[in-house]
Amino acid sequence: MRVTIAQLEVSADHSANVVVVRQACAEAALVSADLLVLPEYASGYDPRGVGIEHAESLAGPFVQLLREQSAETGVTIVAGMVTFPEGAAHGADPGPDRAAAAPRASNIVVVVRGGEVVGAYRKVHLYDAFGHRESDRLEPGDPAAPPLVVTVGDLAVGIMTCYDLRFPESARRLVDAGAQVLVVPAAWAAGPGKVDQWRVLARARAIENTCAVLAVGQAGKGVSGHSLLVGPDGSVAIELADAAAVTSADIDAAGIAAERDRNPSLANRRYTVVPVPTAPTAPLTPTD
Structure with a gap:
């Protein structure tokens, strides 16, 4: 599977972001990539926090571009x-139960193939840490969803995002569902020690699950960059710096299989991951 890593600098200007994303798509096509990974908040970002003001429907211009x-x-x-x-759309009445509170958006990762949205993941672990409170602006996804x-080329790709990387059970649940590669779009907040933590966590998720990890961050103000491609043995094959960049690499299914044969830790484990359920949420659909 050939992957293109698009470590983009995303702004609050959605129209400008469309131009940047289009360029990344062109670079992925140029190298005949099977998979292009954009960062978290690729449609619009504000380092002070992202909420309903940056929301678009799945029928909106960003997904339409994808x-x-x-x-x-x-x-x-x-x-x-x-x-x-x-149940909400842009400009919709939030209803009596929500009117008193500021409306919250959903942070999602979409997977688009052949002109269609084939999957969407709602962020389960909201970033309420290091002085940030995503839960003030965002609704969490259902951990029991x-x-x-998704299958891309000859590999199964599991989707998580950003702060999820700190929770090993999120990665393990995807691997239990067949994932050989973990894809982690992120806007990893900058700060003392944060790049080192990002690197260590990505390597840990790779080692403990004998899978490849493709962690793609944003570049720019307030975020860390340093997108990573980590092999199933924890070796770092690619690490970008903090500036915007696009690069590509191949992930070998045979190499993952060989590492799982050499290190059968998944077969040797004695515990399973069971999500703590919350109120169920309806599937996302590309409607207004």
Whole structure:
């Protein structure tokens, strides 16, 4: 599977972001990539916090761009974005139960292939840490929702995002569902020690699950960059710096299989992951 890592600098200007994303799609097509991974909040970002003001529907311009580009290029695209909460549309009345509170958006990762949205993951672990409170602006996903694993080329790709990387059970649940590669779009907050933690966590998720980890961060103000491709033995094959960059690499299914044969820790384990359920949420659909 050939992957293109698009470590983009994303702004609050959605129209400008469309131009940047289109360029990344062109670079992925140029190298005949099977998979293009964009960062979390690729549709619009503000380092002070992202909420309902940056939300778009799944029928909006950002997803429409991804659908067009995936249809034209044949590349599967994974991208983080913000959409409206359940049952809401842009400008809709929040209703009496929600009117008193500020409306919250949903942080999701969409998977687009052949012009269609083939999967969407709602961020389960909101970033309420290091002085940030995503839960003030975002609604969490249901931890009991089915894990999102899609086949790309000859590999099964599991989807999580950003702060999820700190929770090993999120990765293990995807691997239990068949994932051989973990894809982690992120806007990893900058700060003392944060890049080192990002690197250590990505390597740990790879080692403990004998899988490849593709962790794609944002570049720019307030975020860390340093996108990573980590092998199933924890070796770092690619690490970008903190500036915007696009690069590509191949992930070998045979290499993952060989590492799992050499290190059968998944077969040797004695515990399973069981999600703590919350109120169920309806599936995301590309409607207004």
